[in-house]
Amino acid sequence: MNRFFAALTLATILLAFPAGANEAESQLRTPQGGWPQSGIFGTYDRGALQRGFLVYKQVCAACHSMNLLSFRNLASIGYNEDEVKAIASEYTVTDGPNDEGAMFERPAMPSDRFHAPFPNEKAARAANNGAYPPDLSLIVKARLNGEDYLYSILTGYTAAPEDMKMMPGMNYNDTYPGHQIAMPSPLSGDDLVSYSDGTKATKEQMAKDVTQFLAWAAEPHMEDRKRMGARAIIFLLVMAGIFYAAKRSLWRDLH
């Protein structure tokens, strides 16, 4: 009986504490079919990541930076070296000082960081009605149930209820805490981007793709992590088995 209590208590401590600490605040939506990257064996869908990158590049990047990513990181979502170079060279960066002590402009290289839309926070606020578009590098890890939350925000723009007084310049969103969000619906209609793989760029599809891209951006080593985890746990299970057998045979003679 006491052993049962002890096991029960341990299980409660392990499971319930953090769950209690992180309570969901609003109803979130998961896209049909769920997220390919979730679960023990989940991996990123390279096609979705590339489509999501396109959405970020052509829609989100107008206001949101991704300061923690470099163009070279795109190699791990399936672009080859030349493609990464080509993507980087679309941007110009300021480098220097050169031997004459002057700063100069040059095309971006794979080792450069993603191009930020605004030089600083003040410029970003000035251009966005006083609101500051957050950096998206870690956004999926910085929100509870990050993927569902982001997808729900992106697909959560509806008409405000009649009795709701909206502040000027704010938009109604059914997921955002307080329901008033400064960001206008970024994926306002279908076909904002044209996918090269023939996928139809519906609002939901774009939201799903860009969310997966941002999930990868927040946790680029997730696949390595899960692969190594399987090996580590199998190794530990074998070791535990060996030690248990050793313990059994050793203690058998004793009792």
Place this chain on the structure above:
Amino acid sequence: MAGNTTPTDFGNPVINWIDKRLPVFTMMQKEYGVFPTPRNFNYLWNFGAIAMVMLMVMIASGLVLAMHYTADTKLSFNVVERIMRDVDYGWLVRYIHMNGASMFFIAVYVHIFRGLYYGSYKQPRELLWILGVLILLLMMATAFMGYVLPWGQMSFWGATVITNLFSAIPLIGDTIVTWLWGGFSVDNPTLTRFFALHFLLPFVILGVVFLHIAALHVSGSNNPLGIEPKSDKDTVPFSPYYTVKDLFGVCVFLIIYAAFVFYAPNYMGHPDNYTPANPMVTPPHIVPEWYFLPFYAILRSFTIDIVIPFTDIIIISSKLGGVLLMFGSIAMMFILPWLDTSPVRSARFRPLYQKFFWLHLAVCITLGFMGAKPPEGIYTVISQICTFLYFAHYLIVLPLLNKYEKPLPLPPSIHEAILAQKK
């Protein structure tokens, strides 16, 4: 110790040569080889070894992290992300360290409650127990300061809330807080000193752990029956019997640890800490790491100012009251050996104490849940009831049990108890 150890023959001339001059091998042989250990440990006795392994894991992973870390409010957040993204296996080391803190606390909490259940704090192990409580305090300080280092939102606001507790000290409180911060708010000087202390304290813990084990090897281990071993029949040599059993226990624990590191590395963390610290934006709920939640609930349960009647003069502000209660909750553990003077150690033979033990555990867990909730409405009431029950356990229940509890008869010896159980 001085020179009178009989040299042991280890069969290897090099080892013999060293041992004659510095008897470390003789010591290891005595303390971990043939060390007589009660033969009736259950698996709860694994958690001492597990905690030791966790301390080693934390020091090793922390050392690697420190090589790549920079303590600077402008750099720290991105430097940690650089470890996560660009340092070879940096993500692994960082997740090992991050989840290791939680696993270390799990191991230590099980270790503590095991001690409570089987009366391991009683004569002659009072100092051993007190050293253990000291380790817990040092761990709490270390974990708190370590959580500040990534300089995320919870790092900053957690540091602000906790350091502000010291401002509750009458008269000199504000001065102390300024001194702790090295400025007028949590800022760069706070971060750099927290990093220095976070690096130092684990080695202080290691020192106290050494004393904890030294004291253990004087009194010997307690055991589930709570009676002292009387003859050789009651004990087994520590090695190989308990080295192998501990290795098995450590492996099982590491499996759970690995499951978190590899498959749910952020489960025990808080999403807000992936947002860089911003002194201008307060998160809606400032919540400490889960292992502090019971203490956090006790802290917040004191909600009224105590005033001199018919005046406005506050004797104990709600803040000071909460701080006193929180430190008092740990002080209870320091004086526990003198609160519970029942000569019977193990709860197996104390029918009433056993029930109150489970109640006490339930109270601590409930406090943990309440610590995660906003301090309002029913949550505050539950916290207050549980805080009362927490202190009542030590200050009312235990002294009363000393007087009125009738313990069950103790078995004559460990091996006879084992034989009786087998029949």
